[in-house]
Amino acid sequence: MSDIFLQLQLTTGGTILAGAPVLFNQPLYSFGNIDTIP
Amino acid sequence: MTGVITLNEAGHYVIEWWAVTQSSTANTATAFSLSSSLGDIIQGMSPVKAGQLSGFGIIDVTAAPVTVTLTNATGGTIYFPSNAAVQAGMMVSGFTTAFGGRMSQTSTFNVPGDVAPIEMPLAVTATESVNVDYSVPNAITIEQAGIYRVDISFVGAISGIGMPSQNFAIGLYRNGLVTPESGLIQTVAMVENQYTTFAVSNYVRFEQGDVLRLGVSTAPDDVTVFFPVTGPGVTLMVQRVM
Numbered sequence: 001m002s003d004i005f006l007q008l009q010l011t012t013g014g015t016i017l018a019g020a021p022v023l024f025n026q027p028l029y030s031f032g033n034i035d036t037i038p
Numbered sequence: 039m040t041g042v043i044t045l046n047e048a049g050h051y052v053i054e055w056w057a058v059t060q061s062s063t064a065n066t067a068t069a070f071s072l073s074s075s076l077g078d079i080i081q082g083m084s085p086v087k088a089g090q091l092s093g094f095g096i097i098d099v100t101a102a103p104v105t106v107t108l109t110n111a112t113g114g115t116i117y118f119p120s121n122a123a124v125q126a127g128m129m130v131s132g133f134t135t136a137f138g139g140r141m142s143q144t145s146t147f148n149v150p151g152d153v154a155p156i157e158m159p160l161a162v163t164a165t166e167s168v169n170v171d172y173s174v175p176n177a178i179t180i181e182q183a184g185i186y187r188v189d190i191s192f193v194g195a196i197s198g199i200g201m202p203s204q205n206f207a208i209g210l211y212r213n214g215l216v217t218p219e220s221g222l223i224q225t226v227a228m229v230e231n232q233y234t235t236f237a238v239s240n241y242v243r244f245e246q247g248d249v250l251r252l253g254v255s256t257a258p259d260d261v262t263v264f265f266p267v268t269g270p271g272v273t274l275m276v277q278r279v280m
Contacts, residue, residue, distance in 0.1 A: 002278050004132030010125045013118045021041030021107035035044040
């Protein structure tokens, strides 16, 4: 068994349009084969 | 910045999130949804426009990669509060595994003396296996990069040698029978017609697409190896641990 972890935060505030994704800007922790597009 | 998270390996993923909102332009409940390229839409809602809402979801990935976003599912623009330094958070916990093995089926095997290692026939695959490939004969192909525990075992007897004993070696080879993996080769002076056991283990980092084989060699004479009457004489097992 192998584990993968990712923790992200949003600190840029502002607005988010309907249907748009939350643009997490702060990666706090990442372990394993998982990607975020910065 | 796209907000896209890519799950690169098959497995089970638990995703938890929270967000604070100040207002929205919609007349509906405030909502976010976990949306995946598999078609998952897992919503978390709040009946009011200002406050904190949270949600979670489980994404089951059988064929990677899969992408995930946390999306505004409110039907209008959401305003984040200006007095909250952090407006949203997300945590992904993924659980994946890979293991498998091969075993010999032959009762005898001829190994030429004083030549480069030859491939050990491993015709039988492990009863259960996950995320390894057996399309290359006698080999295990790694599908997920990571650190694996490797176990090799051998029980057999040799005959045909001119001296009372002769060195016989078995080792793990990656992508061709050129160089054995460090710590995964064992050489024993085998006494003719006496069953001998080899056991060697190690933890090794493998990359996706690595092809693993067992190579055997002996010197100076050609030998015939006799394996157990029933059960496998040689096994190669791999199990991802990290």
